Amino acid sequence: MSYSSSRFAPYSIVLLACLTAAGCSASASNNGFFGKTDPPRQNVLRYVSGSEPESIDPQIPNGQNEARICLALYEGLAEYDPKTSQPIPALAEHWDVNKDWSEVTFYLRHDGRFSNGDPITARDFAYTIRRGLTPALAASYASMAYPIKYAQAFNEGGVFVFDPGSKTYLLERDFEKPSEAATGSNSSAPSTESQPLSSQPIESVADEYPANAQLGADSAFHHLMHAPVRVVLPAKEKDRNAALEANPRLKAATAGKQFIPVTAGDVGVEAVDDYTLRLVLVKPAPYFISMMPHQFFRALHQKTIEKFGSAWTDAANIVTSGPFTLESWKHYDRLIARRDPKYWDAANVRLDKIVFLMLADNTTMLNLYKAGDLEATYNHTVPAAWLDTIGSLKDFMDAPEAAIDFYNFNTTTGPTKDVRVRKALNMSIDKKALADWRHVQPLTAMTPLGIFPGYPQPKGDPFDPDRAKRLLAEAGYTDATGNFDAKKLAATDIEVLTNPDGSNISYAEFMQAQWKQNLGVTISIRVMEAKTFFKAQKSLEYKGVSRTGWGADYMDPYTFLSLFYTASGNNGTGWWDPKYVELLDKANRTIDRQQRYALLAQAEQILLDAQPVLPIVIGTTRLLKKPYVKGMYPNPATLIPWKWVYIERDPAKWDYGMPDMK
Amino acid sequence: MLRFIIRRIIVIVPMLFIVISLTWALVRLAPGTFYSGEKKLAPGVEKNLREKYGLDQPWYVQYGKVLRNIARFDFGNSLKYEGQSVNQILLRGLPVSAALGLSAYLLALLVGLTTGTLSALKQNSWIDYASMSLSMLGISVPNFILGPLLVLLFSLTLFWFPPALWDGFPSRSLVLPAITLSAIYIAYIARLTRSGMLEVMRSDYIRTARAKGLSETQVVIRHALRGGLLPVVSFSGPALAFLITGTVVVEKVFALPGLGNYFINACFNRDEPLIIGIVAFISIAVLVFNLLVDIAYGFIDPRIRYT
Numbered sequence: 020m021s022y023s024s025s026r027f028a029p030y031s032i033v034l035l036a037c038l039t040a041a042g043c044s045a046s047a048s049n050n051g052f053f054g055k056t057d058p059p060r061q062n063v064l065r066y067v068s069g070s071e072p073e074s075i076d077p078q079i080p081n082g083q084n085e086a087r088i089c090l091a092l093y094e095g096l097a098e099y100d101p102k103t104s105q106p107i108p109a110l111a112e113h114w115d116v117n118k119d120w121s122e123v124t125f126y127l128r129h130d131g132r133f134s135n136g137d138p139i140t141a142r143d144f145a146y147t148i149r150r151g152l153t154p155a156l157a158a159s160y161a162s163m164a165y166p167i168k169y170a171q172a173f174n175e176g177g178v179f180v181f182d183p184g185s186k187t188y189l190l191e192r193d194f195e196k197p198s199e200a201a202t203g204s205n206s207s208a209p210s211t212e213s214q215p216l217s218s219q220p221i222e223s224v225a226d227e228y229p230a231n232a233q234l235g236a237d238s239a240f241h242h243l244m245h246a247p248v249r250v251v252l253p254a255k256e257k258d259r260n261a262a263l264e265a266n267p268r269l270k271a272a273t274a275g276k277q278f279i280p281v282t283a284g285d286v287g288v289e290a291v292d293d294y295t296l297r298l299v300l301v302k303p304a305p306y307f308i309s310m311m312p313h314q315f316f317r318a319l320h321q322k323t324i325e326k327f328g329s330a331w332t333d334a335a336n337i338v339t340s341g342p343f344t345l346e347s348w349k350h351y352d353r354l355i356a357r358r359d360p361k362y363w364d365a366a367n368v369r370l371d372k373i374v375f376l377m378l379a380d381n382t383t384m385l386n387l388y389k390a391g392d393l394e395a396t397y398n399h400t401v402p403a404a405w406l407d408t409i410g411s412l413k414d415f416m417d418a419p420e421a422a423i424d425f426y427n428f429n430t431t432t433g434p435t436k437d438v439r440v441r442k443a444l445n446m447s448i449d450k451k452a453l454a455d456w457r458h459v460q461p462l463t464a465m466t467p468l469g470i471f472p473g474y475p476q477p478k479g480d481p482f483d484p485d486r487a488k489r490l491l492a493e494a495g496y497t498d499a500t501g502n503f504d505a506k507k508l509a510a511t512d513i514e515v516l517t518n519p520d521g522s523n524i525s526y527a528e529f530m531q532a533q534w535k536q537n538l539g540v541t542i543s544i545r546v547m548e549a550k551t552f553f554k555a556q557k558s559l560e561y562k563g564v565s566r567t568g569w570g571a572d573y574m575d576p577y578t579f580l581s582l583f584y585t586a587s588g589n590n591g592t593g594w595w596d597p598k599y600v601e602l603l604d605k606a607n608r609t610i611d612r613q614q615r616y617a618l619l620a621q622a623e624q625i626l627l628d629a630q631p632v633l634p635i636v637i638g639t640t641r642l643l644k645k646p647y648v649k650g651m652y653p654n655p656a657t658l659i660p661w662k663w664v665y666i667e668r669d670p671a672k673w674d675y676g677m678p679d680m681k
Numbered sequence: 682m683l684r685f686i687i688r689r690i691i692v693i694v695p696m697l698f699i700v701i702s703l704t705w706a707l708v709r710l711a712p713g714t715f716y717s718g719e720k721k722l723a724p725g726v727e728k729n730l731r732e733k734y735g736l737d738q739p740w741y742v743q744y745g746k747v748l749r750n751i752a753r754f755d756f757g758n759s760l761k762y763e764g765q766s767v768n769q770i771l772l773r774g775l776p777v778s779a780a781l782g783l784s785a786y787l788l789a790l791l792v793g794l795t796t797g798t799l800s801a802l803k804q805n806s807w808i809d810y811a812s813m814s815l816s817m818l819g820i821s822v823p824n825f826i827l828g829p830l831l832v833l834l835f836s837l838t839l840f841w842f843p844p845a846l847w848d849g850f851p852s853r854s855l856v857l858p859a860i861t862l863s864a865i866y867i868a869y870i871a872r873l874t875r876s877g878m879l880e881v882m883r884s885d886y887i888r889t890a891r892a893k894g895l896s897e898t899q900v901v902i903r904h905a906l907r908g909g910l911l912p913v914v915s916f917s918g919p920a921l922a923f924l925i926t927g928t929v930v931v932e933k934v935f936a937l938p939g940l941g942n943y944f945i946n947a948c949f950n951r952d953e954p955l956i957i958g959i960v961a962f963i964s965i966a967v968l969v970f971n972l973l974v975d976i977a978y979g980f981i982d983p984r985i986r987y988t
Contacts, residue, residue, distance in 0.1 A: 073761055161729070329764035376936075387844055390844050550712060588723070
C-alpha cells in the first residue's frame with residue numbers, strides 16, 4: 020500500500036545523491052569515462068554475476084545471475100552470437116532439420132573435450148537432456164525441452180496406456196476431441212494394429228546405443244519416435260482419474276489396460292553415433308535451435324554427476340565443458356573461473372581468469388566499477404536517475420534488449436473486461452514522452468522492435484486521447500449529454516498493481532499522471548512485495564491493471580507471443596483466443612522464415628486488437644564496460660559468451676563509445 | 682548462583698520453541714514460495730519441485746520435521762541454494778559477521794568508554810559538550826547514510842579503503858564497515874558511561890574513597906568505573922549478540938557475506954529452512970548473552986546477589 024515497503028528506498032536515495040555528486044566531479048576529469056581506466060596487470064576480468072547463484076549446475080537454476088557463470092563453465096551444441104545473441108555453432112559444427120520440423124540432427128565436432136580430457140560426444144548430450152528432464156531433479160527450465168517428443172510426459176511423471184492383449188499402446192489421435200482433430204491431424208484411418216513399432220518399448224537407455232557401436236542413420240528407436248503419439252496420462256491415480264473423467268471415451272478404452280511409466284529412454288533423444296545427435300520433436304518448433312545455447316542444454320559429464328550427486332559442482336569434483344573451468348567458489352563472495360587448457364578452442368581464449376563477484380546492489384557495483392575494482396557491470400545496473408550523469412560517458416553501453424515492459428489488463432472482471440476500456444487506457448498514454456524521460460524505446464506491440472530482423476511487427480494503436488474518450492463514451496461512461504464523463508469511471512474499480520523493485524513505481528506514477536491529464540480519470544497505485552505480487556497477478560487477483568514484463572528465453576518472437584498460448588501459466592490477463600493459438604501453430608508448421616514471420620505477425624495483430632496488455636517500453640541494456648575490455652557487447656540477450664572477451668592494453672584500440680554491433 | 686543459571690537455561694527452551702513456531706507460521710503465511718518469480722514455472726516443473734522439497738505433504742508433517750531438525754541442531758538443506766545445508770551456510774556467514782561485529786564492538790567500547798568517562802569527569806567543559814554533540818549525531822545519523830558517506834570520502838575520493846567486498850580478517854576492507862557499524866554504539870556507550878559515572882561520582886562510597894586519601898585516578902578506575910559501568914554492561918551484552926550475529930544494513934551496503942546479508946536474502950527468497958536457522962541462531966545468541974550479562978552483574982556490582 021505504501022511506498023515504505025520498498026526495500027531500501029531511503030538509503031538508495033541518499034546514495035544516489037552522494038554518488039551523483041561524486042560522478043560529476045570525477046567524470047569531468049577522466050576523459051569521459053566513469054572512474055579509473057587502468058587495465059588490470061593480469062588477464063583477469065572482474066565482473067559481477069548478481070546475487071549468490073542457487074547452484075552452478077546449469078540445469079537447476081533459472082536466473083541470469085547463474086546463466087552469466089554457466090556460460091563460462093559449460094558449452095552447448097550452439098552458442099550465443101556475442102553481438103546478436105542468435106545461435107551459432109559451438110560443440111555442434113552444423114545441424115540439419117527435416118522438412119516438417121519433426122526432427123533435428125546435430126553433427127558434433129570431434130575435438131570437444133571436458134575439463135578432465137574426456138571427449139564430448141552425442142551420448143553426453145543425450146544424457147544431459149534426459150537428466151534435465153528427470154522429475155526428481157526438478158529443473159526449473161525443464162519446460163524448455165518440452166518440444167522434444169515425450170519430454171513433457173517424462174518430466175511430469177506420465178504413463179502410457181498399454182494393451183497387453185494386442186501388445187499396443189493407445190494413441191493420442193484416436194482420442195482427440197473432434198475440434199482439435201479437424202485442425203491438427205491430416206492422417207487417414209486410425210488403427211492401433213498397423214503400428215507394430217509403437218508396441219516395442221525400449222528396455223533401457225543402454226540398449227538404444229551400445230558403446231562403440233557404429234549404428235546406421237536408421238534405428239528401431241528412430242522408427243518408434245516417428246510413430247503416432249501415444250496417449251499420456253498422469254501417473255498419480257487421483258490426477259489420472261480426474262483426466263479420464265473429462266474424456267469418457269478414453270476412460271472406457273483404458274479399462275483392463277496397463278499403465279506403463281514414461282522413462283528417460285522414451286524421450287525423443289538419440290545418439291546415432293559418437294558425433295551425431297538426433298532429436299525428434301512432438302510438434303514443429305522452428306524456434307528450437309535458438310533454445311540450444313540456453314544453459315539447460317549445455318554438456319554435462321555423466322560420470323561426475325553420478326559419482327558425487329549434488330556435490331558434483333564442488334570445486335574438487337566438478338568437470339565442465341566450457342572455455343573456463345571452476346577454480347574456486349567462496350559463497351556469497353566470489354567465484355573464480357580459470358581458462359581450461361583442455362577446451363577445444365583454448366588457443367583462442369584470451370582471458371586467464373574471470374572473477375564473478377556476487378553482489379546485486381547497483382550502488383555498490385557502480386562504486387566498485389568507479390574505483391577500478393570491476394571491468395564491467397551487467398544489464399540494468401545504471402539507474403534511470405543517473406543517466407544524466409553517466410548516460411553521456413564513453414563507457415556507458417546502451418542497446419535494445421530482447422525484453423519488454425507491459426501492463427496486464429484483467430479481462431475477466433471490472434471495467435477492463437470491456438475491450439474499449441482497455442484500448443482507451445492504452446491510447447491515452449503518451450509512450451514517446453515516457454520513453455524520452457526514461458531514455459528507452461517506446462513499445463506499442465508485444466514484441467521488441469529491431470531485435471528480430473525481417474519480422475514485420477504490427478503497430479499497436481497510437482497515442483490518441485480524443486479517440487480514447489470517444490471509446491470510453493461508447494463503453495457507457497457518459498454524462499447526461501452523451502459525452503465522456505471521467506467521474507463515471509469510479510476510481511475504486513481500477514488500480515495499478517505493482518511490486519516496488521526497480522523503476523516500477525516511477526513508471527506507475529507516470530501512467531497515473533497520464534490517465535489523469537489525458538482522460539481526467541483517477542487511478543490509484545497499489546504496491547506489493549514481489550512474491551506476494553506475482554501470486555496476485557497470476558491468479559488474476561488484481562483490479563484492472565498489473566505491471567509485468569518479459570525477457571526472451573530464446574531469440575525468436577515466439578518467446579513473447581507464446582505467453583498467451585494458454586489461458587493459465589504466465590498469461591496474467593485471462594484473455595485467450597483459439598484463433599490466436601491456431602495462427603501460432605500454423606506459423607510454427609511453416610518452414611519458410613518470412614512466411615512464418617508473417618503468420619506470427621498476424622497472430623500478434625489479433626492480440627493487439629484484443630488489447631489484453633498495455634505495451635510500454637522495450638528494455639535497454641544500460642551497463643558499464645571499461646574501454647579496455649574488448650569482445651564484450653551489449654547484446655539483446657545481455658548474456659556474454661566469454662570466450663571472445665579479452666583485455667586490450669593498447670589505448671589506441673580501446674572502445675571509445677559503443678563497440679560496433681554489426 | 683548455579684541454580685540461577687540452570688533455571689535461566691531451562692527457560693531458553695520454551696522461548697526458542699515459541700520463536701521458531703512463530704517464524705515458521707509467518708513464513709508460511711507470506712504469499713509466494715521460494716520458486717515463485719516473474720516467470721511462472723510449467724505445472725509439471727512446479728509439481729516436481731514441490732515433491733522434491735516435501736511441500737506436497739500436510740502442514741503438520743512439515744512442521745514436525747522442522748521441530749525434529751532443530752532438536753538435533755540440524756536445520757536441513759536450503760531450498761534456494763541447491764545442495765547447501767543451513768548449518769554450512771551459518772558456519773560460513775558467522776565468522777564474517779563475528780569479525781565485523783567484534784571489531785565494531787571493541788571500537789565502540791574503546792571510544793565510547795573513553796569519551797564517556799572524560800565527559801563525566803570534565804562535566805560542562807568543552808570536551809563534554811563536543812563529545813556529547815558528536816554522540817547525538819552518532820545516534821541520529823542512520824548507518825545506511827553514514828556508510829555511503831564514508832565510502833564517498835575514503836573510497837571514491839581518497840581511495841584509501843575498498844568501497845565494498847570482504848577480504849578476510851584482518852584487512853582494510855573491514856575498516857569502513859566497522860566504523861559505520863560502531864558509530865551508534867559509540868554514541869550510546871559514551872552517553873551511558875557519562876550518566877552512570879556522574880551518578881556514581883556523587884555517591885557516598887566515592888566520597889569515602891576520596892576521604893581515605895586515594896588519588897583521583899585510583900578513585901575513578903578502582904571504584905567509580907565499576908559502578909558507573911553497570912548501565913553500559915546491561916546495554917552492551919545484547920548489543921554484542923546482535924552485532925556478531927549479523928547486521929543487515931551494513932552488510933548489505935558493503936556487500937559482505939555475513940549472516941545479516943544471508944538473512945535478508947533468505948526472507949526475500951522465502952527460503953524457509955535458512956530463515957528458521959538464522960532466527961534460531963540469533964535467538965540462542967541473544968538469550969545466552971543476556972544470561973552472561975546477568976552473571977557479569979554479580980562480579981561488577983558487589984551489591985547484587987543471586988539466590
